[in-house]
Amino acid sequence: MDRIRIVGGERLKGTIRISGAKNAALPLMIASLLTDETLTLHGMPRLADVALLARILGNHGVDVTIAGKRAGQDTNDGQTYKLTAAEIVDTTAPYEMVARMRASFWVLAPLLARCGEAKVSLPGGCAIGTRPVDLHLVALEALGADIELDAGYVIAKAPKGLKGNRIHLAKVSVGATHNALMAAVLAEGDTEIVNAAREPEVGDLAACLVAMGAKIEGIGTSTLQVQGVSSLHGAEHRVLPDRIETGTYAMAAAITGGDIFLEGARAELLQEALEALRSTGVEVYEETGGLRVCRNGHGLEAVSVETQPFPGFPTDLQAQLMALMCTAKGVSEVRETIFENRFMHVQELARLGARIDLRGDTALVHGVNGLRGAPVMATDLRASVSLIIAGLAAQGETTIGRVYHLDRGFDRLEEKLRNCGAQIDRIAG
Numbered sequence: 520m521d522r523i524r525i526v527g528g529e530r531l532k533g534t535i536r537i538s539g540a541k542n543a544a545l546p547l548m549i550a551s552l553l554t555d556e557t558l559t560l561h562g563m564p565r566l567a568d569v570a571l572l573a574r575i576l577g578n579h580g581v582d583v584t585i586a587g588k589r590a591g592q593d594t595n596d597g598q599t600y601k602l603t604a605a606e607i608v609d610t611t612a613p614y615e616m617v618a619r620m621r622a623s624f625w626v627l628a629p630l631l632a633r634c635g636e637a638k639v640s641l642p643g644g645c646a647i648g649t650r651p652v653d654l655h656l657v658a659l660e661a662l663g664a665d666i667e668l669d670a671g672y673v674i675a676k677a678p679k680g681l682k683g684n685r686i687h688l689a690k691v692s693v694g695a696t697h698n699a700l701m702a703a704v705l706a707e708g709d710t711e712i713v714n715a716a717r718e719p720e721v722g723d724l725a726a727c728l729v730a731m732g733a734k735i736e737g738i739g740t741s742t743l744q745v746q747g748v749s750s751l752h753g754a755e756h757r758v759l760p761d762r763i764e765t766g767t768y769a770m771a772a773a774i775t776g777g778d779i780f781l782e783g784a785r786a787e788l789l790q791e792a793l794e795a796l797r798s799t800g801v802e803v804y805e806e807t808g809g810l811r812v813c814r815n816g817h818g819l820e821a822v823s824v825e826t827q828p829f830p831g832f833p834t835d836l837q838a839q840l841m842a843l844m845c846t847a848k849g850v851s852e853v854r855e856t857i858f859e860n861r862f863m864h865v866q867e868l869a870r871l872g873a874r875i876d877l878r879g880d881t882a883l884v885h886g887v888n889g890l891r892g893a894p895v896m897a898t899d900l901r902a903s904v905s906l907i908i909a910g911l912a913a914q915g916e917t918t919i920g921r922v923y924h925l926d927r928g929f930d931r932l933e934e935k936l937r938n939c940g941a942q943i944d945r946i947a948g
């Protein structure tokens with residue numbers, strides 16, 4: 520299994536181009552199931568999750584082609600995917616594939632909406648909590664679907680089509696909002712989705728659905744109003760820049776006392792995280808075409824955060840902020856309110872010399888003077904990248920195992936960091 524090796528201590532300087540967001544690209548690809556015409560997605564990131572989802576969609580009959588694939592053509596602007604679901608050949612999403620990725624569960628609604636039936640394995644994804652799907656099922660039931668659970672599969676049926684209704688999501692859920700929205704656009708009549716997730720990736724999906732002919736109002740708010748249409752058509756859409764990748768490289772710049780321009784980053788997608796960074800003493804400012812993050816000579820101050828649905832501090836940046844806080848002055852309180860088991864990085868950061876006490880849903884990070892390199896193990900996607908951030912600042916060599924977690928969600932990570940002066944490479948084996 521591959522490992523990543525970092526020799527820490529280099530100040531990162533230069534430009535990092537932000538890729539299209541994984542968490543937008545995946546539901547956008549799935550939206551291709553809703554039409555028999557071609558959906559063209561520009562700015563797609565090169566990620567293992569994208570490749571796996573392309574295979575899953577292929578199983579259902581989606582023809583997926585990638586343009587601009589030759590070396591050099593797509594390095595800055597991502598890839599262009601053309602997805603055409605002229606005919607759905609299979610409405611079953613098998614366990615072997617869905618169990619590896621959370622987002623693949625979102626094929627449930629479009630398959631059901633278009634074909635009147637779907638059989639989808641319960642999902643996998645990062646092991647960061649129990650991650651139930653009750654809200655997804657309640658939403659589809661509200662639109663008239665019959666749902667049954669059998670041998671690890673959700674079997675959903677709506678032979679006479681879905682009917683618009685009021686869907687009240689008891690808890691804010693990104694995935695349940697995606698599923699509810701993709702079902703509602705082809706349901707007969709009007710649907711109101713109340714307490715919808717306001718994450719920018721939900722807005723990106725909604726904008727793409729509108730380009731495909733859907734009628735949606737309230738995009739970006741917690742109440743989405745959908746007027747069902749009988750069919751959708753093809754469209755072209757550019758994937759939103761990745762706010763989690765943006766925040767991750769911002770923290771890498773901060774921990775190394777570096778100066779990085781994040782090209783294509785959009786501040787409004789992660790205001791709360793940028794505010795937290797500024798409170799640590801890091802300079803963050805908007806420049807034409809992106810964001811600059813630098814820390815010149817100042818020490819880092821401890822800051823406390825609590826993860827919350829958008830526009831709050833994102834859970835997908837919690838591990839990275841914790842890495843940054845390891846060398847800050849004072850004690851930082853990091854409270855995780857979204858997932859009950861998202862502190863797997865704590866014991867690995869401790870191997871690098873971090874001092875962190877865990878108290879239920881809160882981690883108390885006591886800043887230390889410096890970190891020292893060590894072998895560590897990636898446990899999930901964002902935990903892995905928190906180890907990269909810590910390794911960049913640690914003295915000596917850090918090796919990180921199980922890097923397949925990183926490849927799920929970070930497009931050419933080593934190359935991007937190496938271009939800014941990091942000593943980082945991948946050891947095959």
Ligand SMILES: CC(=O)N[C@H]1[C@@H](OP(=O)(O)OP(=O)(O)OC[C@H]2O[C@@H](n3ccc(=O)[nH]c3=O)[C@H](O)[C@@H]2O)O[C@H](CO)[C@@H](O)[C@@H]1O
Binds near residue numbers: 622695857
């Ligand atoms: C591919 C993708 O976009 N993944 C993101 C998505 O995951 P995902 O869509 O799985 O996360 P949700 O927003 O659904 O989860 C939020 C909370 O709701 C709970 N819940 C969710 C559904 C449900 O039916 N019942 C229920 O109780 C979850 O256990 C969790 O505690 O949003 C998360 C929260 O921003 C991010 O961390 C993930 O990176």
Ligand SMILES: C=C(OP(=O)(O)O)C(=O)O
Binds near residue numbers: 620643644835901928
């Ligand atoms: C938790 C994440 O991904 P997934 O929902 O696919 O497990 C993530 O992107 O941080």
